[in-house]
Amino acid sequence: MRVTLLSSLTAGLLLALSGCSSGSSSGDGSGSSGTMTAGTLTVGSDLTYPPYAYLDGKTPAGFDPDISRALAKASGLKPTFVDTRFEQLIAGLGTGHFDVIASDLYITDARKKQVDFIPYFTTGNSIVVQASGGYRPTVVTDLCGKSVAVIKGGQIVEKLRGDASTQCRAKGEKAVDVREFATDPEGTQALLSGQVDAQVTDGAVAKAAADRTNGRLAISSKSLIYPVQSGLAVKRGDTALKKTLTTALDKLKQDGTYAELLKKYNLGQAEGS
Template sequence: MKKNTVLTVTALAGALFLSGCTKKTETAADSTAAAGQKVLTIGSDMTFPPYEFLDNGKPSGIDVEIMAKMAELDGNYQPEWIDTRWANLIPGLKSQKFDVLFSSMYITKERLAQIDMIPYYKTDISLLVRVDSDLAPKGPNDLCGRTVGAMKGTAFATQVQDISKDRCVAKGKPAITVREFETSPQTTQALLAHAVEIQYDDAAVMTAATKNLPGKVKITSTEQFFPIVGGIGVRKGDTATRKLLEDGLNKIKASGDYSKILAAYGLKEPSAEDIAAVMK
């Protein structure tokens, strides 16, 4: 990944958000469709490195690698990535603008009430601060009284609000000031601009930020927050697409590619117990 990927993605995200449009990304789908292959349209908020982001207009990241390998082993379809903002994902899937949601989406009861989800990775939260900051928050209790940045419309913002209510205010500590931003890179920029003191985000995303911004940001958290399982989204009742994806995941697990991709980014495959806990 390029050293300045986070900054590049931030600019792209801002431009797309202001235009209010979705954007088809550079894929091989158009050229292969003529050869009889099915095109699988994938909705994704491609502002979330290392999971999904645009590198010179080309879809890149963990989810893109997994999907590409699934399509390669199947041989009957090609993914066509459509970059859009987070708030558009579930509505777009339900209205058939996309066949699939592949956007490092955490599995929650609220989402399962709207769409079907196929578990594929496990992660947790990390806290990011500026290198020159005097703060070194280790866990949830260290956020009380601080200004914390999180991505708008995600589980992150809800989790910080819950921490503020249950671990801070309820125990006589000052509340957390939560500031929300459209994308993860925009949140990181707010951190660098001193608009927030701490960024609360996915552990793999924060690790990528430290690599892309060496000497500017650092991870200080050491405690467990909310270990969670991420899933691929499919429309309720779309059993054909669900089976296609489940078969694809089984194939890349058997080939060994799945574990290699996850391990390269410090992620884990969810256990049966992990899956059972979120798929109630």
């Protein structure tokens, strides 16, 4: 019995090790893309967050699906998407539900301890105003004394009430009058109806809002405000897939695809790009 049991355990262990070798690799990537399934790039993304990622009918759409498809094509892979809520993405990557996270995941020191990042764009905030008016704020100190719509609980609330308003007072002007709304669309509606002077929101969200209103709104800021880097995320130590995606991203930069997508969604280049 002991010999039989030992043989069974040994066979099971060899089978498990064999299965592991066909999945994500932590080698140098030579001859392998590092994906779990040969020929396929499985992408984890929260498809409830337009314009970054959402469902257009049954088709994943937005910046993250767009760039994921381009990266897969440049790598000779077929993309598939796994719709996963944001707070479950890192855990899902760790348990092998997908190869990579592409879902506007901000690069933070805490997350660097959990995943390996490939910076792929910089986001931040933009200032939106009524296109028909003469008010054209380009930087946060142009908002001094003005009523500004923001999403409730967002980091931008603290930034405008803290950093920006401190700068305003130092200039002898009034602080920014920050008006919080439960959702970005509610803030946009307040701007359209003249209840506030401006709206400050994520750059890509601002671009989508301006496009939806057929020219009634315009982005007046010239660069992203309070920029932050986002990254594609792979398992820590998965050097093969990281190399595959980094090489693919370089190809997209060289052929102009990367710049086109950033412009389409009002995003900035990742640092060092």
